[in-house]
Amino acid sequence: MKTKISLFAMALCTFSLLAQNMNNVQMPEITRINSRKFINVPNIMGYKTLKCDFHMHTVFSDGQVWPTIRVDEAWQEGLDVIAITDHIENNPSKKFVSGDDNSSYEIAKPYAEKKGILLIKGAEITRAMTPGHFNALFLTNTNELDTPNYMNAFEAAKKQGAFIIWNHPGWKAQQPDTCKWWDIHTELLNKGMLHAVEVFNEQEYYPIAFDWCNEKGIAYTAASDIHGLVENLYDLSKNHRPMTLVLATENSESALKEALFAGRTIAWFGHFLAGKEDYLREFFKASIKISQISDKKVYRVVNVSDVPFILKSTDGTQFTIAAFSESTIEIPVSNKGDFEVVNLIIRSNKNLSVKFPF
Ligand SMILES: [Zn+2]
Numbered sequence: 001m002k003t004k005i006s007l008f009a010m011a012l013c014t015f016s017l018l019a020q021n022m023n024n025v026q027m028p029e030i031t032r033i034n035s036r037k038f039i040n041v042p043n044i045m046g047y048k049t050l051k052c053d054f055h056m057h058t059v060f061s062d063g064q065v066w067p068t069i070r071v072d073e074a075w076q077e078g079l080d081v082i083a084i085t086d087h088i089e090n091n092p093s094k095k096f097v098s099g100d101d102n103s104s105y106e107i108a109k110p111y112a113e114k115k116g117i118l119l120i121k122g123a124e125i126t127r128a129m130t131p132g133h134f135n136a137l138f139l140t141n142t143n144e145l146d147t148p149n150y151m152n153a154f155e156a157a158k159k160q161g162a163f164i165i166w167n168h169p170g171w172k173a174q175q176p177d178t179c180k181w182w183d184i185h186t187e188l189l190n191k192g193m194l195h196a197v198e199v200f201n202e203q204e205y206y207p208i209a210f211d212w213c214n215e216k217g218i219a220y221t222a223a224s225d226i227h228g229l230v231e232n233l234y235d236l237s238k239n240h241r242p243m244t245l246v247l248a249t250e251n252s253e254s255a256l257k258e259a260l261f262a263g264r265t266i267a268w269f270g271h272f273l274a275g276k277e278d279y280l281r282e283f284f285k286a287s288i289k290i291s292q293i294s295d296k297k298v299y300r301v302v303n304v305s306d307v308p309f310i311l312k313s314t315d316g317t318q319f320t321i322a323a324f325s326e327s328t329i330e331i332p333v334s335n336k337g338d339f340e341v342v343n344l345i346i347r348s349n350k351n352l353s354v355k356f357p358f
């Protein structure tokens with residue numbers, strides 16, 4: 001019986017090979033199913049939470065990929081918005097890649113529209129310290145920023161209505177021993193030419209920059225500043241690229257711009273969130289659903305976000321609410337319920353405080 005079945009299977013197989021063009025036998029089963037991840041973050045305060053990366057490079061500056069690859073990566077990772085921010089002043093591939101400062105956007109834009117990714121026109125003003133490197137977003141003509149005097153570049157960006165971010169303020173190549181806010185940054189701020197800072201860039205963060213955001217009224221951002229492939233730098237099976245969450249009325253360029261100028265942002269890097277206290281409190285509240293399952297302070301906790309929450313109390317009680325899952329936690333009867341969420345940062349030396357049960 002066995003022999004009969006295998007002979008029959010072989011005959012079928014031969015038949016199916018003969019039915020095809022023998023010079024071209026396709027094996028779709030070995031290819032990857034092209035899919036988009038979901039990033040789970042709650043919408044809060046009546047806004048939609050947009051997942052954004054405002055800093056990345058292509059072969060049109062010192063990056064290693066063609067602009068459309070940035071769209072594919074963002075789509076696969078579940079982002080909503082990206083800005084390609086090629087260096088205006090640094091293009092080592094110029095000999096091999098023609099075009100100008102608008103080219104990476106122009107190439108990627110039609111593809112981004114097709115994939116449903118909002119692509120913002122941006123560029124990196126790349127100067128020595130001071131003032132350093134800055135991303136200008138919502139540009140209309142990047143070529144106008146290509147000018148010897150940096151203040152002329154900032155003026156051109158402002159004229160185009162740009163939102164301007166100070167990038168990697170504590171980058172060791174520019175500030176080896178410190179992360180200092182200089183007089184020029186106050187001047188740019190006063191002239192309406194500085195609206196945000198990267199508190200996190202690629203794989204490093206700058207605690208002092210959290211305080212600048214609060215004291216100077218600028219927005220928190222986090223970005224990948226990716227030059228090669230995203231998946232070569234970050235372990236995407238366990239983590240996500242650094243990104244800025246923007247609380248916008250809708251997913252559109254005008255709503256995004258309004259939200260950024262209003263400072264409605266949260267920086268997300270690793271398992272940390274950094275931002276204004278009220279935004280982080282609302283994010284935490286919207287992520288957690290809690291119910292008591294016994295009168296001995298045992299609780300069922302559901303976390304609907306991809307951010308874990310690590311809680312610590314002054315009496316030494318400590319627990320983690322795992323990301324996007326359900327946990328059971330037991331609080332000692334003596335505990336008063338005052339907790340600090342150690343991975344939600346509201347100042348360089350202060351985390352979000354919450355009262356249990358939340
Ligand atoms: Zn830079």
Ligand SMILES: [Zn+2]
Pocket residue numbers: 055056057124225
């Ligand atoms: Zn950069």
